[in-house]
Amino acid sequence: MSGDFARDVVSVTPSVAAHARTPMRSPPRVSALWLLLTACALLVLTSVWTLAAEDELSFGRKPWQNLQKTVAEMSEPSFLRLWFGETRHEIRDQDGKVLRVDDQRATERRYLAGVGRALWTTLRIATLGTALAALMALPLGLLAARTLNAPRPVFWVAKGVLDVMRSIHTLVFGLFFVGIVGLGATAGILAVAAHSAGTLGKLLAEAIETLDTQPVDAVRATGATAGQVFFLGVWPAVLPQYVSQVLYVWEFNIRDSTILGLVGAGGLGLLLSEAMALFQWGRLATLLIAIVIMVIAFDAVSRAVRRRLV
């Protein structure tokens, strides 16, 4: 409450300043743009040159054949075996002796059940992680909103925490939490929450900062307490934006948590890394298709909900 006067004065000045300054602004200089473009071009050239010199720009020995092979292998997703697999697929050794007889349809059915469970786990990791993030972001975002005038040190700490959380990737948080709580979904949930809280907190702070000040000032003008100003003026105006942002981050986290399994944090990623390590391109294709379907479905739902919000 102590910064009240300062804020009030600030909210008057912009219009006055705009009157005073608008004609003074000079047109942007062309040379600045050229300088920037030249700098970018130099950076690109330097990167190409040095990487080539370090022999890091090779495409391997037979890129074209490899690409064809991979495409051919992935063009036959494993789930097709549900219908077209051999019920008596014979696995032989080099001498032609039958080692084992496999019912490909049954095997694929078991595998797809596993994929389903992994999808469900991924969905739960993303959901719980986002829910946790939404709760953690609330206090941090409020403290980091310039216009709410938290005490300076608290403001900087909240802002710093949000920046750190946001700048560390979910995967890195995943490695970190796997080391702490062990392999499994818990590590995934915490990783998603830690990274997303940074994003959501920043979005919330910005939503509050860009809020129209008039309605909030009008609540303050009735002699309302700081709590009333926040809950009657700020909160109802920010809430739909925040909910929409949480949904958006949720959507994003569903994509993100499909790879969390790569570091052992549960979900689809484990199956992904397994398929890649064993060169089972058909299964990889099945997994990618499953991910794409899930993400598209969730995007559609989330977008429909968000459109109805504001």
Add this chain to the structure above:
Amino acid sequence: MSSAAIASTAVIDAQGLHVRAGEQALLRDVSLTIASGERVAIVGHNGAGKSTLLRTVSAFSRVDEGQLHVLGTDVTLLREPRNAQSTRQVRHLRSRVAQVLQGLHLIGRLSVLDNVLIGGAARTMSWLTWLRRWPAHEREQARAALARVGMAWAAARRTDSLSGGERQKVAIARALHQAAPVLLADEPTASLDAEAADEVIALLTSVVAERRATLVCVVHDLDMVPRLAERVIVLRRGQVVADVRVHGEIAAELRGILK
């Protein structure tokens, strides 16, 4: 002694008021006294300091120099840094100075009734109001205020579904619900069509008369002045350049002064 005597009869008493924002002087040596029950229009070009004057009266802008008493409260004492006591005084002052501002200043997503209830915030400071739960008598009073402005039918509607004129009537209902002895209005008819503007002005003046309240109103359309006010204060570049009674030819006279 004399200042105390003035404070008891004058609702707003400014002496040698200076308000600055950085280098810029927003108000320069403004002295004026507004008595209880007066209806005063403030006119002037953009940037003349009209809105600043209103903001200063409700302790939203800081007084840099001079004296300002509003309803007996010395506003200049309420400078930064604020402590718990002066914060309480500012809130008390604001609760007794209702405002009808220009443009959209209601919370669009809340219901009309919720917006009116906000006017009683200073009376009911319980944290339950944070959840928009108000005592029964407050709700009743808010409904009566809505009925007074002819908007009872809209109580449960979302405020952003109303037209500009309807919203301005809701804003007047909020000010009514606040039951303050002073009403500040900042271009209350801005962006309204002629019909809606007429309605809002009629409402504003009749409400002020019923409550025996004091009205200070920033007016842009000079033809509105005679219907709103009995006295006009003209500001130019932060200074009072005229302070006249309203008469038949006032609009023409004001155009002469403002030219």
